[in-house]
Amino acid sequence: MANSQRRRRLQPSKPVVRAALLYAGATALVCWVILLGIAVYTEPASIDFSGTWLAVATIAAAIAVITVLSLLVTHPGWISGVAGGVVAVIAAAGAFLIYITMPEPSVTAFITHRHALAALAFGFGVVGGGLLVLAEMVTEGRVPTRRETPKWAPRVGVGMVVLVLVAAGFGVPAMHRWADSANTEASFAQGALPVSEQELLLEEPSEAMDGKVVAATPGGLLTVDKGGKGSAVAVTMRDAASGGERWHHRRWNREALQPPVLTADGTRIGLVGKRRDDTTLQHLTILDSYSGRVQVDIPFDGSPGQLELMTDEVLVYFAGAEQNSVSGRDLSGNRLWDYEVPIGCVATTTTAVGEVVGVALACRADDGSEEEARVVGLNAKSGRDVWEWVAPEEGRIYPGGMVAALEKLVVDVRRDESPNDSLFAARMYRHDLNAIRVEDGETDWREKDLDLGNTYAPACVGTLQVAGVPVEGDDLSRARVILGECHQIPGTAGATMDIAAYSIEDGDRVLRTQAKMGYSPTRDEDTTGWFMGLPDGRVLMTVDGSLDINEPDCRLFIAGPTKKNADAKRLPVPESIKDSGWCRQAALSLSPAGVTVGYTLDDQSRFFSLG
Secondary structure, three states: OHHHHHHHHOOOHHHHHHHHHHHHHHHHHHHHHHHHHHHHHOOOOOOOOHHHHHHHHHHHHHHHHHHHHHHHHHOOOHHHHHHHHHHHHHHHHHHHHHHHHOOOOOOOOOOOHHHHHHHHHHHHHHHHHHHHHHHHHHOOOOOOOOOOOOOOHHHHHHHHHHHHHHHHHHHHHHHHHHHHHHOEEEEOOOOOOOOOOOOEOOOOOOOOEOEEEEEEEOOEEEEEEOOOOOOEEEEEEEOOOOOOEEEEEEEEEEEEOOOOEEOOOOOEEEEEEEEOOEEEEEEEEEEEOOOOOEEEEEEEEOOOOEEEEEOOOOEEEEEOOOOOEEEEEOOOOOEEEEEEOOOOEEEEEEEEEOOEEEEEEEEEOOOOOOEEEEEEEEEOOOOOEEEEEEEEEEOEOOOOOEEEEOOEEEEEEEEEOOOOOOOOOOEEEEEEEEEEEOOOOOEEEEEEEEOOOEEOOHHHOOEEEEEOOOOOOOOHHHOEEEEEEEEEOOOOOOEEEEEEEEEOOOOOEEEEEEEEEOOOOOOOOOOOOOEEEOOOOOEEEEEEOOOOOOOOOEEEEEEOOOEEEEOOEEEOOOHHHOOOOHHHHEEEEEEOOEEEEEEEEOOEEEEEEEO
């Protein structure tokens, strides 16, 4: 017996180790309860039963931890060690339940952040109970006396307390990141965009896709996975020539709030979504269009507004019930500036040239009798208003009515001069094109009272596009702004898609052409993609030339680059879709493979490309 006591006294490290394990274990058990409380009370209620049983688990864990801590004080030794072991088993059972109830992230399921935090909490419960068992095993259940315990042993214990608390503090944001990562399905493209040897894909369109074509980028053809309201943030980049996937990015725990927003050069893609299990939190994920890799993922506590513009330096949001506030943020989400829209005005659209952000405003004149269009130029970094331009004619600048090129903003001030004497009278829209110099906000040129025709289809009202914008050293005269609009043919059935192109340098009209169409769009259709300008100044148009809605006759035309009354030349389309109504939900875009025609037919999206 004397020898045994002597051996124990010769091992002073054991009381220190026991103290360190007891302090760490007790702290981990307390963190278990605290983390469960965070999971239950800081994360919004989810759609499953997890909130209820986790609240019950929190109360049960608190009772268990209080019991164990009491035993540590009143019955130290094997009794408290066994109690810690029982708690560890219970926590392990809870962790197992958390694991088996975590769904596989997909279109219909996702892992909640509450689940992730609860898993962390039960992990601390397992570790805490296990450490109490190990503490008693170190000394074989014997409680060291004060003489056997070094005076500095409590300091080691305090250090372990701090270490466990730090681990818990870092664990919470780490589990939030893990939850986002677990709910993300992504692939990446390697190297440059491959160049297809096929110049013209007319035999067959691409295979059916799970989404629709959004835009062409330098990295390929961007498509949004099909979904509708409540769909997840999910996009795929495809090779415009072959139709093959280059990369995809899907966030199953985020609901898409708006279509993707691209920078002017298409190298960055902004995806806006809100967390499904906490709708007060929004995120902006910016992807590289070439590789699909995340450049930045910005969280917002609340809604910053509608993302309207993204450049390499600033994000521009419209906010307010009537879009009466404009804010600029950097690419980390930090607010740079705010611009309050004048009383009586609403912001309608925005674009940027260099260091100036142009914001179009629709205002009521002082006497309230007519609508007045304005454009304010804001410094992109400070938000200071550099200049203000007021339209000389009544009207409004609508979305799609302002474009930027050659250090100018070209705006279409549109007004409705339709007669009010008949319910079925055609709509008479008139246009006033103005080029505004970015440096001083003065009018560079103006083409007023443009009348392309009357229409019964408000969805086909004119929108602007820019074409032929030169790179350094190219001929500036090829740069033009294109106004496209469809109109009713006077005195007969049918309609036309009318195109007018104007030189951005001086405003001279360089092209006027049209294509006959029979099918007129409804209010719900997006017709902005039914025409497109090419880099060489030519214009593409897609129309349905049939007067019978049940017998479509979809056509593809090209005209230009210059002629005051140019005839449109018809182009071939794939034979397999020749007699279908593909053009009614079509969008033309310029991709690395050439021209891409994306369309939706019978609830299936496809595309074909022309080199």
